[in-house]
Structures are given as C-alpha cells and as structure tokens.
Amino acid sequence: MATPMSAGSLLAGLRAEGLTVVEVGNWSHHNRNHKGPWGPVHGVMIHHTATSGGPRSVELCRDGRTGLPGPLCHGVITKDGRVHLVGYGRANHAGLGDDDVLRAVIAEQALPPANEANTDGNRYFYGFECENLGNGKDPWPEAQLAAVERTAAAVCRHHGWTERSVIGHREWQPGKVDPRGFTMAWLRGRVGERLRQPVCGGAGAGATMLP
Template identity: 75%
Template structure:
C-alpha cells in the first residue's frame, strides 16, 4: 500500500530499468482523476489490447473509445519493446474486481480465484496495455516480453514490492482473458529474478479460521479515546478492525497502530456512512450491525 509515484518518479523508474520510454502528448496531466480517487496503489495490472498496429494501439489507449474514455492505461508496451506513456493518474483499465484478490496482492500471497466485482481497480493499480490481438496466435516478441518484465519490475522496485504485486487482468476481473499468450506465473518468475533472485514459493492463503472481535471490548477502547493525557486504552481486536478499514481504503496504514483513536473513529464513521447511517448513528463507535458487515467482508467474527 502506498501513495502513487509522482510522474517524474514513474518515468525515472522505467528508464532506470533500461526501458525505451516514449512520452505521448500531455501524458502527465491526462487522467480520470475527476471520476474518482487515484491511490493508494497496491500493484501492477497487465493487459493485452486486442489491437494491431502500434500507432493505432497507442492512440486508442490514449483517447479511449465510445463508452470508455481514455486514458485506458498508464503505459502501452508495443511489439518493439517501447513503453509509450499515455496518461498518469486514474485510468480506465482495471474496472471492478475481486476484493479477495486485492487483499492477496497487498499481502503478497497466493491469488484466490476472482469471482466478485466489488472493488475499484482503477484506484489501486498501475496499468500496462500490451499490443497483441489476444487470440492465442498473435506472437509475443521476446523484446516485448522483456519490456513487460522490466516495466513491472520498475514499479515494484520503486515501491519495494515483490513480483507478487503484479497480476493479469484475468486474475482480477471475472470474465477477462488477458493477457493471453503467456502465463502470469512465468512472467512473475521473470520479474522476481530481475528484482533480485528466484522468487520464493507463494505464501499460503490464510488458514480458514476467522479472528474474533469482542464488540463490548472494542466499544470500550473506542470510547476511551481520545484522552487528554496518558496512553490510550486499547484492545487486541482493534488491529483486526483497523486492518479491515485499511483494506476498505478508509484508514491510512500508518494509523493502523492498535489504538482506537480519533483517526480510527473518523475512518469507522466513514464506514458507517457508507452503509447509510447518518447523524449520531455515524459517530465512529462500532455497533453490532455495522461491525458484522465489516467482519463479513473482511473475514472476522463479531461476538457481543
């Protein structure tokens, strides 16, 4: 989890990885930021374009088309291995995907099957569109595959991520097939080697047991803060709730410290408002209904 790189840092990272970068028009200011937030970012998404011809591919990815305005990614990787920067900021490339996949990317774990459309991927992923018809027959030149490897590694290196932060569109959104013609497993292996050695085995998925959050203890911790002086009262279940609020995009990870302070209260209030609560019902103090909804979404059990 991290704020997006600046445009200058992004292009510098790509060039430092040895890529031939082409700047297209006003790419630094061409985005969809007016349509929703950009960041925090968690990973890199790889696509194929279903187009033929580099110039046409770059133009489509920059401008978009009827019903889907551009930019459609941040960088277009053409068959000659060049990376064409067409936009920076929020881009129409990922769409809605699976929150379980996002959590696995954040934790750099083995990916679960993508079977839900409930999370805004345009907010959380860098996107590279790769020129290819996507029919399983159009070849992937070696120079293009190397550029994909280098581009993804560049972003991961800049953020301190491993190759497990790189996924394919087909691993994010149910029904998608891209990229087709190479496996994401083999591409992650390449990225891992570039980042400093053969990748370790994927971390196992969490054991199928659910953490338990005691509502009364959580409320006591929430009502004890903020204090004018002294150490805030806390409860171990606060960290479970804070982790869920971080994954929901309502709490910055640096504030996930186990103390139900003013920042956590504000984040939980935002969750209550998201569920439709208003006024005193959205005061940031957990109630059983709102906490159960959060637990159902992020895998913890609530006891009264």
C-alpha cells in the same frame, strides 16, 4: 499502502531499467481523477490491447473509445519493446474486480480465483496495455516480453514490492482473458529474477516525445 509515485519517478524508474520510453502528448496530466481517487496503489496490472499496430494501439489507449474514455492505461508496451506513456493518475483499465484478490495482492500472497466484481481496481492499480490481438496466436516478441518484465519491475522496485504485486486483468475481473499468450506465473518469475538484480542505471535507455 503506497502513495502513487510521481510521473517523474515513473519515467526515471523505467529508464533506469533500461527501457526506451515514448512520452505521448500531455501524458503526465492526462487522467480520470475527476471520477474518483487514484491511490493508495497496491500493484501493477497487465493487459493486452486486442488490437494490432503500434500507433493504433497507442492512440486507442490514450483517447479511449465510445463509452470508455481514455486513458485506458498508464503505458502501452508495443511489440518493438518501447513503452509509450499515455496517462498518469486514475485510468480506465482495471474496472471492478474481486476484493479477495486485492487483499491477496496487498499481502503478496497467492491469488484466489476471481469470482466477484465488487471493488474499484482503477483506484488501486497501475495499468499497462501490451500490443497483442489476444487470440492466443499473435506472437509476443522477446523485446516486448522483456519490456513488460522491466516495466513491472520498475514500479515494484520503487515501492519495495515483490513480483507478487504483478497481476493480470484475468486474475482480477471474472470473465477477462487478458493477457493471453503467456502465464502470469511465468511473468512473475521473470519479474522476480529482475528484482534480484541491480538496476542498470539507464544503460541502453532512451526517451522520445510525441505530440
């Protein structure tokens, strides 16, 4: 069981992993907390946006769409490797998923197949959307993949989690396919390698403010 890190701790952790962070508007107070609790948190969930274009993807994830209000995640990782923070707190990203998967994440064990949708994932997971069409053909630039790795590692490092606490949306909710274009086992391997390295102390990191 883990209390969600503060918005300031997330920002500092991402910078410490060497990431360029873009703070979008009032991200640290933009959430869906009025719909239910956020926490305890147990893991990091990775998605693809099914959109193209960084600005469009960020705007969608911040504002949401008809029938699904934003924020749709905590951060959007664009193809250039920047992390755009769009929300902090409860976010509409995970939806209902499998309680057996949640128990495996908490225990940091191999995940069972997701075959139920009976548990509120928005309460328990950090969520990061990655700019990609999700058609299996849209490329994943190395800068973006490195940012996904570093982002997941930043959250895991803060909580003392291993790479087993990083899952894909498709591993949580039956019928989902995201993220498509790489395997989660491969990503967890990269996160595990990074967690065995010391943080870079913010070298090469930066921050930008957007309205």
